[in-house]
Amino acid sequence: MTEQATTPTPPEPKGKPFYLKPKFIMGVIAGVIFLILIFQNWEDVELDLFFITDLLVPAAIVYFVFSLIGFVVGYLVCRSQNARAKRNKK
Numbered sequence: 722m723t724e725q726a727t728t729p730t731p732p733e734p735k736g737k738p739f740y741l742k743p744k745f746i747m748g749v750i751a752g753v754i755f756l757i758l759i760f761q762n763w764e765d766v767e768l769d770l771f772f773i774t775d776l777l778v779p780a781a782i783v784y785f786v787f788s789l790i791g792f793v794v795g796y797l798v799c800r801s802q803n804a805r806a807k808r809n810k811k
Contacts, residue, residue: 759784 739745762780770776 755788 759781762784764780765777766780766783768776768778768783
């Protein structure tokens with residue numbers, strides 16, 4: 722009597738792969754549009770920030786900073802809404 726060691730087979734994935742989901746596709750499209758916007762705007766713009774005046778920075782950096790702020794705010798709002806929904810569910 723010989724026992725053979727069999728390796729377990731991994732379970733079959735359920736649903737579509739992540740790269741075919743609409744949320745991922747829209748994220749890729751938004752990312753490409755964002756990169757196009759950044760790479761087309763390297764000219765300097767004058768920025769007055771609080772007490773610093775006549776500051777010349779590339780427009781791409783301004784767009785990037787505001788996009789980053791928007792992403793963080795959106796993430797925090799979504800996170801708080803999910804926490805509120807879980808709290809109300811109990």
